[in-house]
Amino acid sequence: MTFNCFSFFASCPKGLESLLAAELTELKANTVQETVAGVSFSGNMELAYRACLWSRLASRILLRLGEVKAEQRDNLYLGVKSVDWHDHIDQFTRFRVDFSGSTPDINHTRYGAQLVKDAIVDQLQDNFGWRPTVSATNPDIRVNVHARAERAFLSIDLSGQSLHQRGYRLEAGEAPIKENLAAAILLRANWPAIAKQQGTLLDPLCGSGTLLIEAAMMAADIAPGLLRARFGFDKWLGHIPTLWLKVLEEAKARRTAGLANKLPLIIGYEGHPRVVGKARANIERAGVKSLLSIKQQELSHLKTNNVQPGLVISNPPYGERMGDGTSLIYFYRHLGEKLKAQCAGWQAGIFTAAPELCRSMALSPRKQYSLFNSTLPCKLFLYDIHEHQTGVTPEEKKQPAKILTTGSPGGLMFANRLTKNRRIIGKWARKQGIECYRLYDADMPEYALAVDLYHDWVHVQEYSAPASIQPEKAQRRLLEALEVIPSVLDVPENHVIFKRRERQSGNKQYKRQGESGEMLEVKEGKCRLLVNLKDYLDTGLFLDHRLMRQRIGREAEGKDILNLFCYTATASVHAGVAGAASTTSVDLSNSYLIWARKNFSLNGLATNKHRLERADCLDWLAIEKQQYDLIFMDPPTFSNSKRTKQPFEIQSAHTRLIELAMKRLRTDGVLYFSNNFRSFKLDKKLETQYMIQEITATTIDKDFQRTPNIHRCWSVKHLVH
Numbered sequence: 001m002t003f004n005c006f007s008f009f010a011s012c013p014k015g016l017e018s019l020l021a022a023e024l025t026e027l028k029a030n031t032v033q034e035t036v037a038g039v040s041f042s043g044n045m046e047l048a049y050r051a052c053l054w055s056r057l058a059s060r061i062l063l064r065l066g067e068v069k070a071e072q073r074d075n076l077y078l079g080v081k082s083v084d085w086h087d088h089i090d091q092f093t094r095f096r097v098d099f100s101g102s103t104p105d106i107n108h109t110r111y112g113a114q115l116v117k118d119a120i121v122d123q124l125q126d127n128f129g130w131r132p133t134v135s136a137t138n139p140d141i142r143v144n145v146h147a148r149a150e151r152a153f154l155s156i157d158l159s160g161q162s163l164h165q166r167g168y169r170l171e172a173g174e175a176p177i178k179e180n181l182a183a184a185i186l187l188r189a190n191w192p193a194i195a196k197q198q199g200t201l202l203d204p205l206c207g208s209g210t211l212l213i214e215a216a217m218m219a220a221d222i223a224p225g226l227l228r229a230r231f232g233f234d235k236w237l238g239h240i241p242t243l244w245l246k247v248l249e250e251a252k253a254r255r256t257a258g259l260a261n262k263l264p265l266i267i268g269y270e271g272h273p274r275v276v277g278k279a280r281a282n283i284e285r286a287g288v289k290s291l292l293s294i295k296q297q298e299l300s301h302l303k304t305n306n307v308q309p310g311l312v313i314s315n316p317p318y319g320e321r322m323g324d325g326t327s328l329i330y331f332y333r334h335l336g337e338k339l340k341a342q343c344a345g346w347q348a349g350i351f352t353a354a355p356e357l358c359r360s361m362a363l364s365p366r367k368q369y370s371l372f373n374s375t376l377p378c379k380l381f382l383y384d385i386h387e388h389q390t391g392v393t394p395e396e397k398k399q400p401a402k403i404l405t406t407g408s409p410g411g412l413m414f415a416n417r418l419t420k421n422r423r424i425i426g427k428w429a430r431k432q433g434i435e436c437y438r439l440y441d442a443d444m445p446e447y448a449l450a451v452d453l454y455h456d457w458v459h460v461q462e463y464s465a466p467a468s469i470q471p472e473k474a475q476r477r478l479l480e481a482l483e484v485i486p487s488v489l490d491v492p493e494n495h496v497i498f499k500r501r502e503r504q505s506g507n508k509q510y511k512r513q514g515e516s517g518e519m520l521e522v523k524e525g526k527c528r529l530l531v532n533l534k535d536y537l538d539t540g541l542f543l544d545h546r547l548m549r550q551r552i553g554r555e556a557e558g559k560d561i562l563n564l565f566c567y568t569a570t571a572s573v574h575a576g577v578a579g580a581a582s583t584t585s586v587d588l589s590n591s592y593l594i595w596a597r598k599n600f601s602l603n604g605l606a607t608n609k610h611r612l613e614r615a616d617c618l619d620w621l622a623i624e625k626q627q628y629d630l631i632f633m634d635p636p637t638f639s640n641s642k643r644t645k646q647p648f649e650i651q652s653a654h655t656r657l658i659e660l661a662m663k664r665l666r667t668d669g670v671l672y673f674s675n676n677f678r679s680f681k682l683d684k685k686l687e688t689q690y691m692i693q694e695i696t697a698t699t700i701d702k703d704f705q706r707t708p709n710i711h712r713c714w715s716v717k718h719l720v721h
Contacts, residue, residue, distance in 0.1 A: 004044060005030075005042055005043065005044060006042065006043065006044070006045070006048070006063055006064070007040065007041075007042050007063075007064040008029075008040070008041050008042065008043065008047075008048060008051070008061060008062060008063060008064060009038055009039070009040050009041075009061075009062040009064055009153075009155065010024060010038055010039045010040075010041065010051060010055065010058040010059075010060070010061050010062070011037060011038040011058065011059045011060045011062070012037060012038055012039070012057050012058050012059050012180065013037065013059065013178070013180065013181060013184075013371070013372050013374075014036065014037050014371075014372045015184075015369065015370055015371040015372055016057050016180070016181075016184045016371070017034040017035070017036070017037070017038065017039060018034060019057055019184055019187055019188070020034075020038075020039045020055070020057040020058055021033075021034050021039045023055060023056065023057055023058075024039055024041050024051065024055070027047060027050050027051060027054060027055075028043070028047060029041035029042070029043050029047055029051070030042045030043050040064075045238075045240055045243060046243055046246075046247060048061060048063065048158055048233075049233075049243065049244050049247040049248075050247055052158055052159055052163065052225055052231050052233070053223045053224075053225040053226070053247060053248065053251055054223050054224070054225065054251070055163060055224070055225075056179075056180060056183035056184075056187075056214070056217075056218070056224050057180050057183055057184055057187075058159075058163050058180065059159075059162045059163055059164055059180060060144070060157055060158075060159040060162060060163060061157075061158045061159050061163070062144050062155035062156070062157055062158065062159075063155055063156040063157075063158055063238075064153065064154070064155050065083055065154040065155060065156065066083070066153075066154055067151050067152060067153045067154065068080060068082070068151070068152050068154065069150060069151065069152075070103040070105075070106070070147055070150055070151055070152035071103060071104055071105065071150035072103075072104075072105045073103075073105045073106055073115055076103065076105075076106065076112075076115060076116070076119075076147075076152055077115055077116075077118065077119045078119075079152065080115075080116050080119035080120060080123075080145075080152075080154065081119040081120075081122060081123045083123075083154060085120050085123055085124055086124065086127065086128065087237060087238065088141065088156055088236060088237050088238065089120070089124065089132050089141055089237065090132070090237060091124075091128075091130040091131075091132060092132075092133075093132050093133070093140050093141055093235060093237075094132070094133045094134070094135035094138065094139050094140045094141075095120070095132055095133075095134065095135070095139050095140065095141040095142070095143060096113075096117075096134060096135055096136050096139040096141075096142055096143070097113040097114075097116045097117045097120075097142075097143045097144075097145060098113070098142055098143070098144045098145070098157065099112035099113035099116060099145045099146075099147070100144075100145070100146050100147070101146050101147035101148050101152075102147055103147045103148075103149070103150060103152065104149075104150065106147060112145065112147060113145070116143065116145050117134055120132070120143065121134070140234070140235035140236075141156065141157075141232065141235060141236055142156070142157035142160065142232055143155070143156065143157070144156070144157045156232070156233075156236060156238075157232045158231065158232045158233045158236070159231060159232045160230055160231050160232030160233075160234070161228075161232075163180065163224075163225065164178040164179045164180040164181075165179070165228070166179050166224050166225070166227055166228065166286070167227035167228045167229065167285070168213060168227055168282050168283075168285040168286035168287075169208065169210060169213075169282050169285075170281070170282070170285065176207065176208055176210060177210060177211075177315055177351070177373055178373070178374075179210060179213075179214060179224070181371065181372075181373060182210045182211045182214045183214045183218070183224070184371065185211065185313065185315075185349060185351050185371070185380055186211065186214055186215055186218060186313065186349075188349065188369050188380055188382070189311055189313055189347065189349035189380070189382060190311070190347070191215055191218060191219075191311055191313070192218055192219075194264075194310050194311050194347070195215070195218065195219040195263075195264045198262070198264045198308060199264055199308060199309060199310025199311060200264060200265045200266070200267065200304075200307050200308045200309065200310035200311070201215045201219075201264065201265070201266045201267070201310055201311050201313060202267050202268075202304065202307075202310070202311070202312045202313070202343075202346075203267070203268045203269070203312070203313050203314050204268075204269045204299055204302050204312065204314060204335075204338070205269070205270065205271075205299065205314045205315070205316050205317075205335075206268030206269060206270050206279060206294060206314075207270060207275055207279065207315070208275060208278045208279050208282055209268060209278075209279035209280075209282050209283055209294060210282075211268075211313050211314075211315065212266055212268045212279070212283070212292050212294065213282060213283060213286045213288055213292075215266055215292075215313070216263075216266055216286070216288040216291040216292050217286070217288065219258075219263050219264055219266070219291070220255065220258035220259050220261070220263055220288065220291060221254050221255065221257070221258035222254075222255045222258060222259075222287075222288070223251040223254070223255065225251075226248075226251055226252070226255065227285070227286065227287070259290070259291075263291055264308075264310065265307065265308065265310075266291060266292035266293070267292065267293055267294075267295075267307075268292065268293070268294040268295075269294070269295055269296075269297040269298075269299070269302065270294065270295075270296060270297075271296065271297065271298040271299070272296075273296050276294060276295075276296045279294050280294060299331075299334060299335060299338060300334070300338075302338045302342050303342060304342045304343055304346075309343070309345040309346045310346060310347070311346065311347050311348070311349065312339060312343050312346050312347070312348040312349070312385075313348070313349045313351075314335075314348075314349070314350055314351070315350075315351045315352070316331065316332065316335060316350065316352060316357075317331070318352045318353050318354035318357060327494075328354070328357055329357060329360045329479060329482050329483055330360075330486070330493035330494075330496075332357045332358060332360040332361050333360040333361065333362070333483065333493075335350075335361055336360065336361025336362050336363050337362075339361070339363065339383075339385050340362075340363070340385060343385045344385055344386065345385065345386075346385050347382065347383065347384055347385070348363075348382070348383040348384075348385055349380060349381070349382050349383075350380070350381045350383070351371070351378060351379070351380045351381075352378060352379060352381075353373060353376050353377070353378045353379075355368075355378075355379040355381070356472075356475060356476055356479050357479070358379070358381050359479065359483075360479065360483050363383050363385070364383070365381040365382055365383055366382055366383060366384055367381075367382040368380065368381050368382065369382075410446060410447075410477065410480060411477075411480030411481070411483065411484060413444065414444060414447045414477075414480060414481050414484065415484040415487075415488050417440065417443055417444055418439065418440055418451065418484070418485070418488045418489070419488055421439050421440050421443070422439060422488070422489065425437065425438075425439055425702065425703050426439070428702050428703075429453075429703070433523075433525070434524070434546070435453070435454070435455045435522060435523055435524075436452070436453065436454045436455070436522050436524060436531075436541060436543055437452065437453055437543060437546075437701075437703040438450060438451070438452050438453075438543055438544075438703040438704055439451045439452065439453050439489075439703070441704070441706050441707050442463060442706075442707075443706060446477055447477050447478075447480075447481050448462065448463040448464075448465060448474075449461065449462055449463065449478070449481055450463070450501070451485065452539075452543060453489070454520060454522055454531055454533060454539070455520070455522055456491055456495060457491070457495045457496075457497065457520060457533055458485055458486075458489055458491055458495060458496045458497065459497050459499075459533050459539060460481075460482065460485065460496060460497065460498045460499070461498075461499050461500070461501040462478055462498070462499070462500045462501065463501055464500075464501070482496065482498060497533040497534055499537060501537065517532075517535065518532065518533070518534055518535075519531070519532055519598075520532070520533060521602065522541070524541070524546065524549070524570075524574075525550060525553065525574070525577075526553075526577050526578075527553075527570070527573050527574055527577050527603060528599075528602045528603055529541055529568075529570055529573065529599055529602070530568075530595065530598055530599055530602060532595075540567070540568045540570075540592075540595060541568070541570055542567070542570075542634075543703070543704075544676075544700070544701075544704050544710045544711055545571070545634065545674070545699070545711070546701050547698065547699045547700070547701050548571070548632070548672065548674065548699045548713060549570060549571045549574045550574065551672075551699070552571050552574055552575050552578075552630065552632055552672070553574035553575060553577065553578040554578070555630060555670075556574070556575035556576075556578045556579065556580040556630065557578055557579040557580065558579065558580070558581050559575075559580055559581055559628075559629035559630050560580070560581050560582045560583075560584075560626070560627070560628045560629050560630075561575040561580045561582065561583040561584070561628065561629070561630050561631075561632070562583075562584050562586075562628040562630070562631040562632070562661075562664065563575075563583060563584070563585040563586070563631075563632050563633070564586050564617045564621075564631065564632070564633035564635070564661065565586070565587060565617055565633055565634055565635045565636065566585035566586055566587045566592075566593075566596060567587060567592055567596075567634075568592050568595045568596050568599060569583075569585040569587075569592075569593075569595075569596030569599055569600070569612070570599065571632050572585045572596070572600075572610065573596075573599045573600060573603055573605065575630075576600065576603065576605040576609070576610055577603055577605070580609075581609075582609050582610065582611070583609070583610045583611070584610075584611045584613060584626070584628070585610070585611070585612050585613065586613045586614075586615055586617050586620050587613075587614065587617075588614065588615065588616055588617075588641055589614075590614055593612045593614055596612055597612060616645075617633070617635070617657070618648075618653070618656065618657060618660065621657075621660035621661060621663075621664065622660060624664055626664065627664060627665070627666045627669075628664055628665060628666065628669060629665075629666055629668075629669045629670075630669060630670055630671075630672075631661050631664065631665055631669070631670075631671040631672070632671075632672045632674075633657070633661060633671070633672075633673055633674070634674040634675065634711075635648070635650050635653075635654070635657065635675055636648070636650065636675075637649075637650050637675065637676065637677040638650070650675050650677050650680065651677065651679075651680060651681070654673075654675070654680075654682070654683065655683045655685065655686060658671070658673060658686055658690075658716060659686075659689070661673075662689075662690060662716065662718065665718065667718055668718075669717070669718075670715055670716070670717050671715070671716040671717070672695075672713060672714070672715055672716075673713070673714045673716055674699070674711050674712065674713040674714075675711065675712065676710060676711040676712075678709055680712060682714065686716075689719070690716050690717060690718060690719060691716070691717040691718070691719055691720070692714055692715070692716050692717075693714065693715050694712065694713070694714050695713050695714060695715050696708070696711070696712045696713050696714075699711070699713045
C-alpha cells in the first residue's frame with residue numbers, strides 16, 4: 001500500500017461537524033467534507049498523526065480501507081475477507097471489531113462484528129496459517145465497520161480510545177460534559193480570539209473543571225492529545241514511528257513556548273468542596289495548574305472587581321425532571337442577576353439541556369447553537385452583557401409586570417390573575433383569620449396549577465396537562481408561572497415548593513417523596529397545626545375541608561368524637577380544642593399517627609382523652625364497641641396498602657363502611673361522610689336506612705368555589721321512629 005495520500009473519516013458528536021471541518025482545514029487536510037456526526041478528508045500519515053494529537057473536537061480518526069457490498073451477510077463476509085489484513089495485523093496483534101449501522105441482512109451490531117471478525121481471522125488462517133487474538137477489552141488494533149444500506153465501510157481506528165479522553169479527567173463531578181464538547185462550547189463562544197486579547201475566562205459553576213482546562217490548553221497552544229498514554233496506531237503495522245515522533249516533539253515544543261507566553265486570567269468557582277478537590281486534581285494532571293485558579297465559592301458571592309472583562313462560560317445544573325423546577329428557575333434567575341450586576345461588558349456562554357430555564361436569566365441571547373451532550377439535545381446561548389444592574393429592589397419585586405417585560409404575554413396574564421386573586425381572596429382570608437388558603441386553582445386553563453398559601457410559604461401543584469397540550473408548551477407555561485410567583489406574592493424564592501399532581505394509583509398520594517422532615521407550624525382558628533410542604537404530595541392539611549373542621553369544632557363540646565381515616569387528625573384537634581369529651585382517631589399509617597400526636601401535643605391536648613388507633617378502619621369498626629356522638633370519615637378513593645387484606649375502593653366499600661359506622665353512632669348523633677371521588681354515587685339503599693342530606697355546598701369555602709366538586713359531603717343520622 002502507498003503512504004502518499006489516504007482517505008480518513010473523523011467522527012464527532014452531532015452539531016460539531018462544521019467546527020471540526022474548520023479545524024481539519026487548519027491542519028492542512030484536503031477534500032474536507034462534512035456529513036452527519038463527522039467529516040471525511042484526505043491527506044498523508046503526518047496529517048493523520050496531527051489530527052489524532054491536535055483535534056480538540058473529533059471523537060475518532062479512522063483510516064478508510066474501502067467499502068464492500070453488504071446487502072447479504074455472505075457478501076459482507078467475502079468483501080471483508082478480500083482485504084489484505086496482513087498489512088495491518090500480525091500474529092501477535094490483539095484486535096477487536098467495532099460495528100455500527102445495519103444492512104438489509106444484518107440488524108444486530110454484535111452479529112455484524114462477529115461476522116467481520118470471522119472473515120479477518122479466516123483470511124489470515126487460510127493465507128498464513130496463524131490466527132490473531134481477539135480482545136474486546138484491551139485490543140492493539142480496532143477495526144471499524146459502518147454499515148449503511150447495502151454497503152459497509154471498513155476502517156482502521158487510529159485513535160484507540162475516543163479522543164475526548166485526554167487523560168487528565170480521572171475525577172468528574174455530576175453530569176460532566178465530554179472534553180471535545182467543552183472545546184466546542186469554547187470555540188463557539190469565541191474564546192481563542194478573546195484569549196489573544198488577554199480577556200479573562202470565568203466559570204462561576206466550574207464543577208470538575210473541564211471547561212477551564214480546555215480553555216487553558218487552547219490559550220497555551222497545548223495539544224489535547226499530549227497526555228494520552230497510547231493511540232490506536234501504536235501497534236498498527238502501517239505505523240511510522242519516526243514521523244510520529246516528529247509530530248510529537250513539535251507539539252511538546254509548542255507547549256513549552258505557549259506556557260512561556262503571557263496568558264489570560266482563567267478563574268473557576270465551585271461551591272462544593274469535594275468537587276473543588278476533584279477539579280484541582282484534574283488541573284494538576286493536565287499540567288495547567290499555573291494557568292488558572294479555582295476556589296470554593298458559591299454563585300451568590302461572585303465578584304469581578306479589578307478583573308479584565310472577557311468571557312463567562314458555564315454549564316449550570318439543569319436536572320432532567322421538573323421535580324426540582326422551582327430551585328432551578330430561581331437559580332438561573334440568580335445567575336442572570338449576577339451576570340448583569342458583576343459582568344457588564346463581558347460576553348457569556350451558557351450551555352444547558354434545559355433551554356427554557358435560560359429564559360429566567362432575563363438576558364437576550366445574540367446567538368444560539370444546538371449541540372448534543374451524548375444523546376441529550378442541548379443549547380448553547382451566547383450573550384453580550386451590556387446592562388449593569390445591582391439586583392432587584394423590594395419595590396421592584398412587588399411589580400410583576402416589570403419582571404415580565406422580556407417575558408411572554410401569557411406569563412404576564414398569569415401574574416395579573418395572581419395579583420387580582422391575592423387582593424380579593426387575601427382580603428377575605430385576613431378578615432376570617434385564615435393564613436392557609438388556595439389562591440389560584442387553574443383559573444386560566446393554560447396555566448393548570450393550584451397555588452396554596454401557608455402563611456409565608458407557597459405550595460404549587462401542577463395538574464397533568466391534557467393530551468392535546470404539547471409537553472414542551474406545558475413546561476414553558478409552568479416555568480413562566482413559577483418565575484413570577486415569588487415577586488407577585490412577595491415571598492423568598494426558597495419558600496416556593498413545587499410538586500406535580502398526577503392521577504395516583506394505590507396509596508402513592510400518601511407516600512413519602514422527600515426526606516427533609518421540615519415541619520411548618522400554621523394556625524387555623526384556635527388550632528395550631530403542623531404541615532410538611534416538601535416530603536409528601538399532600539401537606540398534612542386538606543385545605544378544602546376547612547369548613548368541615550370548623551363545623552366539627554362547633555359541634556364537639558362535651559361529645560365523644562370518632563375520626564376515621566384521620567390522616568394527621570386535624571379534625572380531631574379542632575374537636576379537642578373546642579372541648580370534646582374525647583376523640584378517637586383511626587388510620588392505617590403509623591407516620592401520620594405520629595404526626596397526629598404532634599398536632600395534639602402542639603395544642604396541649606392530653607393523649608389520655610385523645611386516642612390514636614392504628615388499624616384498617618373497616619376491620620376496626622367491626623370489633624369496636626364504644627358509641628360516639630359525632631363521627632367524621634373522609635376515606636380515600638382507592639388504596640391497596642400491603643397492610644390490608646384486599647384493595648379498598650370507596651364506590652364499592654362505602655355502603656358497608658357507613659353501615660358499620662352507624663352502629664357506633666348514638667341515636668341522636670351525626671355521621672359526616674365525605675370523599676373526593678368525582679364519579680361517586682351514593683348507594684340508594686342507604687337512603688332507606690338513614691336520614692341522609694348532602695351538605696357539600698356548606699363545606700366549600702370561598703377559596704374553593706371555583707372547583708366545587710373538589711369533594712362531596714353528606715350528613716347521616718338515624719331515622720326517628
